[in-house]
Amino acid sequence: xxxxxxxxxxxxxxxxxxxxxxxxxxxxxxxxxxxxxxxxxxxxxxxxxxxxxxxxxxxxxxxxxxxxxxxxxxxxxxxxxxxxxxxxxxxxxxxxxxxxxxxxxxxxxxxx
Numbered sequence: 001x002x003x004x005x006x007x008x009x010x011x012x013x014x015x016x017x018x019x020x021x022x023x024x025x026x027x028x029x030x031x032x033x034x035x036x037x038x039x040x041x042x043x044x045x046x047x048x049x050x051x052x053x054x055x056x057x058x059x060x061x062x063x064x065x066x067x068x069x070x071x072x073x074x075x076x077x078x079x080x081x082x083x084x085x086x087x088x089x090x091x092x093x094x095x096x097x098x099x100x101x102x103x104x105x106x107x108x109x110x111x112x
Contacts, residue, residue, distance in 0.1 A: 006106070008032060012039045017052075018059060019045035037111055064108060 005025040010032065012019045021042050023029065031038045070092040079088035091097055 006104075010037065010039070010042070012045075013059060013062070015051065015056070017048060017050040017054070017056075019049075020047040021045045035109065064110075066105065068103070 007025050008023045008028045010021045010023070019039070021039070023032070023042075029038075029042060031041065071088050076088045079091070080086075084091065
């Protein structure tokens with residue numbers, strides 16, 4: 001995503017479920033740019049949890065959270081086989097490995 005200039009995530013939570021779309025920077029729909037989102041024009045979402053399969057009672061009092069997970073089962077298991085020295089745990093414990101790490105959020109918009 002860095003090389004592509006980022007992108008836009010959009011989430012729709014309504015009576016039929018929770019749907020999530022991602023648009024690369026060059027593919028952001030005009031209605032999002034105009035701050036008048038119309039999810040009916042966006043095509044299929046990248047993720048969809050229908051209320052028929054996952055009760056809407058599981059989705060309440062939500063919070064927006066930004067999280068960077070450094071590791072996990074997959075990354076921890078493949079770190080050394082990818083040619084990286086040492087362990088993933090040692091790598092993430094060393095602040096020097098993140099001297100140039102950064103990310104930016106240009107905006108967060110919530111529509112009701």
